[in-house]
Amino acid sequence: MRSFGTNEFLFVLAAARWTVVLALIAFSLGGAFGAIVAILRISPFAPVRLLAAGYVQLFQGTPLLMQLFLVYYGLGLFGLRLDAWTAVVIAYSAYAGAFLGDIWRGCLQAVSREQWEAAHSMSLTYLQTLWLVILPQAARIAIPPTVGFLVQLVKATAVASIIGFVELTRAGQLMSNATFQPTIVYPIVAALYFCLCWPLSLWAQKLETRFRVGNAIGAGI
Amino acid sequence: MTYVFQFGIVFDQFDRMLVGAWLTVQLAFLALALGLAVAIVCAYLRTTGPKPVRWLVMAYVEAIRNTPLLVQLYVIFFALPGLGLRLDANGAALAALVINFGAYATEIVRAGVQSIPVGQIEAGRALRLTRLQIYLLVVLFPAVKAVYPALASQFVLLMLGSSVVSAISANELTAISNTLQSTTFRAFEVYIIATLMYLAIAVAFRGFFAGLYWLVFVRGRGR
Numbered sequence: 477m478r479s480f481g482t483n484e485f486l487f488v489l490a491a492a493r494w495t496v497v498l499a500l501i502a503f504s505l506g507g508a509f510g511a512i513v514a515i516l517r518i519s520p521f522a523p524v525r526l527l528a529a530g531y532v533q534l535f536q537g538t539p540l541l542m543q544l545f546l547v548y549y550g551l552g553l554f555g556l557r558l559d560a561w562t563a564v565v566i567a568y569s570a571y572a573g574a575f576l577g578d579i580w581r582g583c584l585q586a587v588s589r590e591q592w593e594a595a596h597s598m599s600l601t602y603l604q605t606l607w608l609v610i611l612p613q614a615a616r617i618a619i620p621p622t623v624g625f626l627v628q629l630v631k632a633t634a635v636a637s638i639i640g641f642v643e644l645t646r647a648g649q650l651m652s653n654a655t656f657q658p659t660i661v662y663p664i665v666a667a668l669y670f671c672l673c674w675p676l677s678l679w680a681q682k683l684e685t686r687f688r689v690g691n692a693i694g695a696g697i
Numbered sequence: 698m699t700y701v702f703q704f705g706i707v708f709d710q711f712d713r714m715l716v717g718a719w720l721t722v723q724l725a726f727l728a729l730a731l732g733l734a735v736a737i738v739c740a741y742l743r744t745t746g747p748k749p750v751r752w753l754v755m756a757y758v759e760a761i762r763n764t765p766l767l768v769q770l771y772v773i774f775f776a777l778p779g780l781g782l783r784l785d786a787n788g789a790a791l792a793a794l795v796i797n798f799g800a801y802a803t804e805i806v807r808a809g810v811q812s813i814p815v816g817q818i819e820a821g822r823a824l825r826l827t828r829l830q831i832y833l834l835v836v837l838f839p840a841v842k843a844v845y846p847a848l849a850s851q852f853v854l855l856m857l858g859s860s861v862v863s864a865i866s867a868n869e870l871t872a873i874s875n876t877l878q879s880t881t882f883r884a885f886e887v888y889i890i891a892t893l894m895y896l897a898i899a900v901a902f903r904g905f906f907a908g909l910y911w912l913v914f915v916r917g918r919g920r
């Protein structure tokens with residue numbers, strides 16, 4: 477019988493890159509998507525706002541696993557042959573888009589009303605105001621919670637193992653099945669996730685303290 | 698597009714899905730109650746305990762918050778039997794959810810506890826309240842009120858996250874949906890209905906917690 481040695485460990489370690497790749501792809505596509513959702517959420521047109529809010533509610537009110545199942549089985553029905561990669565990328569981007577959209581909406585709304593009014597009085601257009609005045613200020617507030625969400629996203633990729641996508645968790649399962657040593661394998665898998673997520677968590681915390689200090693000084697002036 | 702949706706065959710099994718939804722609700726509330734107990738004890742130890750205990754609680758919180766729930770579940774269900782602790786699927790699912798929610802709630806409750814000014818506690822001492830009375834009435838009650846929205850949304854995340862315990866075939870909505878889709882071959886229809894049920898539960902929970910807040914913290918405040 478195979479036992480859990482260096483080769484098995486390297487197999488699990490190598491699979492961690494797919495966890496990272498999936499998280500990064502979902503973060504980029506979801507980020508682009510989330511930016512649109514956030515901007516629509518503060519649009520002056522009520523139906524547009526409602527549509528974006530509905531999207532966020534739908535994805536924040538249902539389990540990620542169900543979203544994965546629906547994309548995986550659902551798009552297959554429409555004649556689109558989906559491999560695990562495509563399905564997983566679509567589902568995670570939509571998921572990340574909803575969460576980032578909600579986080580960033582909060583940041584956009586945190587920029588004070590007077591900024592809008594001042595820009596308006598200088599006869600900037602809506603898009604100019606958004607791009608030149610609001611977004612640069614909102615981006616600063618948005619950085620810490622965005623890094624925090626990245627941790628959530630890395631952890632969320634573990635669920636993709638359930639539909640057979642080979643990443644860190646699935647690789648651990650495969651090695652556990654091959655070696656019959658789950659007592660060794662799963663704690664190692666958990667430790668690898670910890671090594672990925674903890675530095676990000678610490679970074680998010682540090683950013684948060686730094687930006688809070690910056691805001692306090694700004695308010696003092 | 699040649700696919701014809703057939704919800705009829707799924708609606709025949711609707712009562713089984715309702716049972717699954719009820720199991721999910723039960724599992725979530727049980728994990729909430731036990732997890733909150735864990736959190737209150739841990740938040741107390743984290744803020745007032747001796748240094749090694751504080752470090753231990755911090756390690757627990759960080760370890761859980763930086764690893765996926767699914768992996769925690771696998772550690773409990775597959776790895777612990779090797780160390781002599783064997784739980785059945787439902788027990789492992791509950792344990793994983795309690796440990797997971799406990800860690801997040803510890804951090805939330807701690808933030809609330811630390812927001813209570815020291816003067817409040819001194820005022821409690823001046824009124825000759827016991828240590829337990831001070832902790833429960835002067836510290837914990839207002840602390841929970843302050844962080845109530847965060848706790849409620851963490852709880853909804855717990856309920857939604859509980860769908861991954863189907864991976865070890867614990868009894869709940871997703872696991873029952875998995876069984877149904879493999880017997881009816883109507884995966885999409887089954888999962889659409891399960892998803893809508895989760896959505897309904899999430900909306901109902903949010904309403905329930907808003908009502909509970911009003912009942913405990915708004916209406917009950919005068920007494």
